[in-house]
Amino acid sequence: MIHPGTFPIGDSVDPVQLSKDPYTILSRMREREPVSRVAKFGMYYIVRHDDVTAVLRDDVNYGVGVESMLVYDTFGRHMMTVDGEEHNRYRLAARAPFTAKLIRERLEAKITETVDKLIDGFETDGRVEIRSAFASRLPVQVMLAVFGLPAEDEPLLRKWYDAFEQALGNYEWDPAVRQRGQQYVAEFKSHLTMRLEAYKGRSGETNLLAALVNDAPERRLTDEEILRNALIIFFGGISTVEALVLNALYALAMHPRTFDRVKRDPALIPVTLEETVRWLSPVQAVTRHVRKEMTLRGVVFKEGDLVNCMIGSANRDAGVFIHPDVFDIDRPDLSRHIAFATGPHTCLGLQLARTEGRIALSRLFARFPGCRVDLKTTSLPEGYEFRQPSRLDLVW
Numbered sequence: 001m002i003h004p005g006t007f008p009i010g011d012s013v014d015p016v017q018l019s020k021d022p023y024t025i026l027s028r029m030r031e032r033e034p035v036s037r038v039a040k041f042g043m044y045y046i047v048r049h050d051d052v053t054a055v056l057r058d059d060v061n062y063g064v065g066v067e068s069m070l071v072y073d074t075f076g077r078h079m080m081t082v083d084g085e086e087h088n089r090y091r092l093a094a095r096a097p098f099t100a101k102l103i104r105e106r107l108e109a110k111i112t113e114t115v116d117k118l119i120d121g122f123e124t125d126g127r128v129e130i131r132s133a134f135a136s137r138l139p140v141q142v143m144l145a146v147f148g149l150p151a152e153d154e155p156l157l158r159k160w161y162d163a164f165e166q167a168l169g170n171y172e173w174d175p176a177v178r179q180r181g182q183q184y185v186a187e188f189k190s191h192l193t194m195r196l197e198a199y200k201g202r203s204g205e206t207n208l209l210a211a212l213v214n215d216a217p218e219r220r221l222t223d224e225e226i227l228r229n230a231l232i233i234f235f236g237g238i239s240t241v242e243a244l245v246l247n248a249l250y251a252l253a254m255h256p257r258t259f260d261r262v263k264r265d266p267a268l269i270p271v272t273l274e275e276t277v278r279w280l281s282p283v284q285a286v287t288r289h290v291r292k293e294m295t296l297r298g299v300v301f302k303e304g305d306l307v308n309c310m311i312g313s314a315n316r317d318a319g320v321f322i323h324p325d326v327f328d329i330d331r332p333d334l335s336r337h338i339a340f341a342t343g344p345h346t347c348l349g350l351q352l353a354r355t356e357g358r359i360a361l362s363r364l365f366a367r368f369p370g371c372r373v374d375l376k377t378t379s380l381p382e383g384y385e386f387r388q389p390s391r392l393d394l395v396w
């Protein structure tokens with residue numbers, strides 16, 4: 001063990017290398033420097049499953065939001081930038097439509113129809129770049145259904161999403177990017193306000209906006225709170241689902257025997273998706289702010305320090321998972337992965353993501369039973385915050 005307070009591995013982290021191959025560096029950290037200070041990013045990394053779990057469950061000492069964060073600057077106060085009572089209020093109001101039961105009853109048929117229509121668009125081609133034709137479009141179309149917006153809004157939502165993504169990655173604080181983000185936030189809010197007005201008093205509607213706006217008075221959020229939380233729900237559900245579909249296909253391509261098994265037996269798809277998010281976690285890291293001086297494994301964090309909870313690394317911790325680097329859909333320890341986080345901010349949309357992923361893979365395999373991934377033209381997964389291949393070619 002390296003002396004706490006010196007961070008040779010953290011000091012030598014090269015962001016390009018980390019993006020290409022985070023698992024080698026993170027595995028060295030887990031063994032020798034489990035609480036590390038990564039000089040290039042000016043933040044601490046915690047990489048072991050027990051530490052990541054403990055920090056994510058402790059919203060008293062480790063907070064999600066401060067006003068200087070890009071997600072706060074762009075979207076304001078919403079469930080992912082607040083803790084405690086305010087967070088509970090937002091979660092409680094928004095959670096009902098995201099339960100497995102309501103997704104099954106209200107969204108499954110619509111998701112299946114959406115998936116089939118997207119596949120119709122390339123069915124006869126024999127080959128498709130699945131990210132642009134399918135994986136990036138499906139979650140946007142599903143979000144339209146979740147919010148009760150018309151299908152014609154897809155290009156608008158895409159445009160807004162892309163601007164939000166830029167604004168949230170605007171670490172240089174470029175004023176033009178910031179301004180465009182804020183302009184599109186205003187457009188998004190005014191677009192949704194029209195819908196909110198239309199849904200007020202209409203109890204027969206089952207979409208999220210109608211549910212939020214007609215909620216019981218003791219739970220009802222203000223219109224402005226609904227809009228801010230709608231922003232983060234929309235934002236949270238796009239690239240993550242895209243990565244889920246791509247990472248699952250990539251993982252299967254790398255494991256042809258499992259690929260054949262899953263194509264023959266679609267009942268294995270849910271477990272394949274779980275092993276995918278463990279083995280190749282779409283969200284690799286989530287950040288917390290230290291609220292008061294804390295000590296972890298001998299390392300002292302000061303108030304205001306940033307701690308990056310490395311979920312992707314925790315999901316490869318040999319203290320929890322047998323042969324953690326092996327992709328194995330039969331592993332007995334699978335339920336211990338924390339790809340959707342843990343604690344009060346556990347992903348609100350995890351059942352929706354699972355449903356979208358399951359329907360996407362099962363329809364693709366049903367319609368193209370002989371499909372395979374062309375690994376010669378497919379890119380390798382990249383990224384240490386979010387991780388996925390940027391292109392994936394499916395042939396049949």
Ligand code: HEM
Nearest residue numbers: 079080233236237240244283286340341345347348349353
């Ligand atoms: C495979 C797909 C997904 C993955 C891996 C994923 C992962 C995560 C993670 C790790 C967090 C915790 C963030 C933190 O603690 O700072 C989170 C939170 C969240 N996710 Fe997801 N997510 C996925 C899909 C979705 C979908 C489809 C939605 C849309 C409904 C969604 C909406 C949210 C929201 C609103 C939060 C904030 C919850 C809170 O702060 O209480 N996510 N997600």
